[in-house]
Amino acid sequence: MAGPKQSTQTSPRRTHVSRSETTRSKVMAAAIEVLFSAGHAATTTVAVAKRARVSRGALLHQFPTRTSLFTAVAHHIVAEQSRYRREQIVELNAGKKRFYSAIEINWEVQKKPAALAMLEIMLASRNDRALRESLASLIQNGDRLRREAAKLAASDLGVDDIDTVDDMLQLHVAALRGLAIHLTVGRDPEAVERVRKLFTLYERRFAADLMEKQKAKATGR
Secondary structure: OOOOOOOOOOOHHHHHHHHHHHHHHHHHHHHHHHHHHHOHHHOOHHHHHHHHOOOHHHHHHHOOOHHHHHHHHHHHHHHHHHHHHHHHHOOOOOOHHHHHHHHHHHHHHHHOHHHHHHHHHHHHHHHOHHHHHHHHHHHHHHHHHHHHHHHHHHHHHOOOOHHHHHHHHHHHHHHHHHHHHHHHOOOOHHHHHHHHHHHHHHHHHHHHHHHHHHHHHHHOO
16 A cells, blocks of 8 residues: 655745745845945945845845844855855965965955955944944954964965964955955056056065075074
């Protein structure tokens, strides 16, 4: 005798979760687009809902305030940036090649609309205490991750001056963000790329100097 038939119907809860995830994905993408194209002042829940083609009620169900929306977008951007970096660098062996490749990968990250959207959120937090406090843990975690990256970079270069490498990484990110902004305000892309390559040359020379100092330290010279 045949056994009981398996139900092929999706449970209401699973359907609800799936719809929520779909809405969230649409909202994240739309918020990044609006932040990038119009800036944080124009990124209202109404504007994001319209761009995402979801009802404002559906958006507010997940993100009841602009602060909660911006905070979620910031976390989403950081997670996606981290995933992209890991995917690009996972097959590279440790050493100088990986260090130099990371420099190029970071430029690709900073040129993406999401990176500029993140800057808009950071700018918004300057005069928004609630947003600033909401982003505090993300900023602290970013500092921790940068420190871990500095340790990895120092290992790739074969140096033990992690503090200086950490400072170099902060300068690296700040400079690339500035160059990415230049691209968005209509600067000549070829000129920006020349400047970016010049900065990369400085970074390589700085890294070479660190390695030379490490070698001198090891040999007692």
